[in-house]
Amino acid sequence: MSRIYLSPPHVSDRERELLLDAFDSNWIAPLGPHVDAFEAELAAYVHMPYAAALSSGTAALHLALILHGVQPDDVVVCSSFTFAATANAIRYVGAEPVFVDAAPDTWCMNPAFVEAAIQAEQRAGRRVAAIIAVDLYGLMPDYDALTAIAERFGVPLIEDAAEALGSRRSDGRRAGSFGRCAAFSFNGNKIITTSGGGMLVSDDEQLIDRARYLATQARQPVAHYEHTDVGYNYRLSNLLAAVGRGQLEGLEEKIEQRRRTRAAYEEALGHLPGVQFAPLPPDQSPNHWLTCVTIDAAALGVDREAIRAHLAADQIESRPLWKPMHQQPIFAGCRVYGRAVSDGLFADGLCLPSGSALNDSDRQRIIERIQATPGMA
């Protein structure tokens, strides 16, 4: 039996064609016409006017914090239930992450805890310099509430949309269009990939211009190498941007494939006692990046780890949900506001294989394997 990965790259002849075009044009690096086109096409897709293509989503988050003036010893309020890259970027600028728990109806940051965190941090005399909201597994937090809180306290809201390209709300707004700016990732496991890459998008032209400047070693526009700022080497290569353009063309189809995968899992497993699927907030249409379930072991007779191990023994990859940042050794000692929801999701949650190249027989194989977990009620 062939191995089934959680969310492997899925490429087509179109990416190959564009990549060869970039190669043959000798615009190997740095930058080039595919970078400009990828930026314009991605910005148009998320309905934002400006975008800068970068070497990773983490680089986009790092620049977002620098561009919002986050300083050493500032506090940044951040989702606890996320991938470590979100919180690491806060450390890169020397600031202190303060974590908030997820809301049960979105799995994303709970606005009530954000408000409590800002109030408590400010009362203690600390400067809250930014909020980073994460669009987890393609879901989005309650951005109406978060935006109102951010405005009321005068704290910029940054959107980590690394997992959410293609997610939208019923009012037509897309992931990446909330907040002052948003970060996307094109890492190998994301819904579209350039092998590695990222994008910073914003409606602030100056902010994106400055991101490009910092990402290109902060070189002044003179013939010799002149520098007045610390720069970074964070731009995306033209070769990878060509791949990204092909991936973006296929994005809607990939979302549809992943939606079908969730529907197949839900139809086969949704009635089992103790199995619950990730929320589908009524005003959201997620990109279904990963299909996630929680397992109530008392009701199902087996726990999350039993299912994961049974899948792994048949060469099927599944993963626990993100381990909250407040539980990570590297962030031990950071303050946290609320923890019960993300602790529960980490204890019982499982991401099922969700790649957009999964076919009906792959899905059937995964479903039957889960149903055959020894001890299941």
Ligand SMILES: *Cc1c(COP(=O)(O)O)cnc(C)c1O
């Ligand atoms: C993948 C991911 C990132 C980091 O993106 P890279 O391109 O891998 O640097 C940041 N935040 C979240 C929530 C992610 O899932």
